[in-house]
Amino acid sequence: MDTLRKEGILCDCVLVATDGSEVAAHRSVLAAASPYFRALFVHRTDSHTPSVSSSGDGDGGGHRTVESSCSRCQCRIIDDAGRSTSSRVTVITGVPAEQVAQLVDFAYTGKLRIRDFWEAEQLVPVAGQWLMTSLVDECCQFLVDHVSVENCIGVWLFVEHHGCQSTADAMRDFVLYHMRQLAIDGRSVEWFRLDARRVRELLADDRINVSGELDVWMMVRGWVAADREVRQPQLPALLETVRFGNEQPSDLLNVVQRDSLISPSLQELLAQVAIKPNRLRMPRDLLFAVGGWSNGAPTQCMEVYDWQANSWFLLPDNGDNNPRAYHAMAVVGHKILIVGGYDGSEYYNSVRCWDSHTGLWSEAAPMYSARCYVCAATLDGLVYACGGFDGQSRLATAEKYDPKRNQWTLIHSMNRSRSDAAASAYQGRLYVAGGFNGETVLASVEMYIPESDLWIEVAEMSSPRSGLGLIAYKDHPIAPMRIPRSNFAVAVLVGKVYAIGGYDGAQTTESVELYDAARDCWTVASRMNLSRSAVKACTIADCPNVARYCYRTSQ
Structure with missing residues (x-):
């Protein structure tokens, strides 16, 4: 039908824009795409008041037209009175030419190319007037996909004004965050x-x-x-x-x-x-701790920390029966990946994925190599797994995971073999620090450049470290932790650094402490429910279904 329209074949209506330009179309297509046009063409006597005019000598041979106007918009429809239904109808739209062309194209193809915010905002009122809800939704989605902190309030109020309630709710939530x-x-x-x-x-x-x-x-x-x-x-x-x-x-x-x-x-x-009692606010960012070594065995235990309530609570396993320790952990969007690890007998190359939308676990593509004591980090949407121990030797190899393709790819090996190292992404680069090479504990640090697939050794740490944590935080020295820890978890939540669990030199611990840069000191936070080392933790920003994971709503 779009080809016929472009060739002007069998077109039985013309849409006239504000500048007088015309777009030919088929009434049947417009009526199918728009309840507004269906009513205009099929039932227009219900919503228009016609007026009849004639020209000629009055003997019935003159030309007569029927013109009707819509009381709800600027449209006027003109057709030949008394002729067959195949006669051409002219619709005076009151809409600019470019928008008429775009809306007609969408009616025929179901596709729309929106170039910028202004164009989307101009289309929404007309699409709403013509009751083309799918087009309104597409325009609103374009606005949401291109929203920023600078324009989010305007987008929220705009989509709310035009009745896109679900989109408006999502945008209001964006504003709140x-x-x-x-x-x-x-x-x-x-x-x-x-x-x-x-x-x-x-x-x-x-x-x-x-x-x-x-x-x-x-x-x-x-x-x-x-x-x-x-x-x-x-x-x-x-x-x-x-x-x-x-x-x-x-x-x-x-x-x-x-x-x-x-x-x-x-x-x-x-x-x-x-002095009024107040309800706690919902935490929008949540800290999750998964797995580890506890009471002489690996665990699949998963806990979430509600920082507003300063409390940890246990999550149900939701189908995860894979206890493991000495694994790595990374976040991609609202999902957590558990990479490699060890269950006391098997060294894993498997990867488990937890979706915070559903609260369920699933299996992701396995790595090329089994990796225990592995480190991992997310950089530009890709997860990098580096080094580790495969049950026989310490590894220098590394690989990256693309969550969109669910596929691992080997990258260039590090300059040194290392297990029990730590990894973090910073300013487009991946850093791997410390670890154990099978003989000595390392102080060396390597930086990976993704564009060139190249590892470069950078300045060493002041002390050799194994079982350490590494995060990208503020660029200055920080005070020592309250207690010594190895094989602990570290994460940043609401601008503060959390050190979680680990081994304190005598036993595994459930203790947690947090670092406040403003005061340059560590303070005690609420303890986990389970004492464990070789645990990993990460933060999910703007966690969906946050009420499900809040401490007070779990009681």
Whole structure:
């Protein structure tokens, strides 16, 4: 039909754009693609008021046309009165020519090429008017796929205004997750243009992604200060969104009480708000610890840490009956990969995948080599597994996994064989540090350059280390941990470094400590439920189904 349309064959309607240009089409195709056109062509007497005009000498031989107008839009439809249904119909669309052409193309092909944000935003109102819901969805999806922190509020309000509720809900969630960048870091002026109702709803939401209630106060303060004369009356209602009860009694309250925005008349209200019991916010980023060696045997135990509640809880195995230790762990999107490892008798080349959307385990493609004491990291969406022990020798080999293809590929071997090393990605490079070569503990560090498939030795560590942890964090020395650990897990959560479990020189431990760069000190966090070494941990950012994994919702 599209070929016939382009050749002008059997076309029985013409869509006229605002500039007077015309697009020929078939009524049957437009009616099939758009309930609006179906009603316009088939039942137009129900929604249009026709007027009849004639020309000629009045003896019935003159030319008569019927013109009708739609009360709901700018369209007018003109056809020849009394002629057969095959006569050509002209529709005055009130729509620019480029959009008419795009919408007609979509009606025929089901395909649309959107070039930019502006084009998508221009198409949505017309597609909505013509009841082409699949086109509206496609345009909204384009906006979502190209969203950024800078424009996310505008996209959210736009898709909500045009009735794309599921997309609007997803975009609101995106806004909630990036609130710190929006409202505190100042990456979007859109935050400061929101009305008081929207601001209050966002700040009151359990799912707002903040490191503490001081963040919420800073968001309140910034929004009010942007137009203080107009917005000061909104401050009492906004203060109630700050959950003072979730913070140390004196810290946050003292900051707010001393602020110039807090007038004497607000001090009493502030005192009342500060003592109200508050519900904890949902953590948007979660820390997962999997596997390890406990009570003389490997375990498949999986725990999740809810940092808002400072509590760990055990997750059900959900079909994973593969206890293992001395494995590696990596995150790809919202999935966790468990790479290699050892179960007390077998050295694994297998890879297990846990999907946080479903909470279920599945098998991924196996590695080329069995690898125990292996290290792994994610770089540019690919998982790299390096070194390890295959049951006979320490390995220098390395391989990378493409989750889109579910396939491993060998890369160039490292310069040194090493097991019990650690890996981390940083600024487009992969670093592997320390380990054991079968004879000595290593201080050496290698850097992998993916573009050239090349390993380069870089500056050594100050001390040889095996069973260590490696993360990309702030570029400065940090204080020693509270207790010595080997074969422990390390991860970054909400800007803090967590050291988890391991062997303390006398026994395996369930203890956890966290490093706060602002104070350059380690503090004790809640203990895991299970004491274990050779455990691995990772953080899933913006974890889906987060309520399923929160400590308080698991009780």
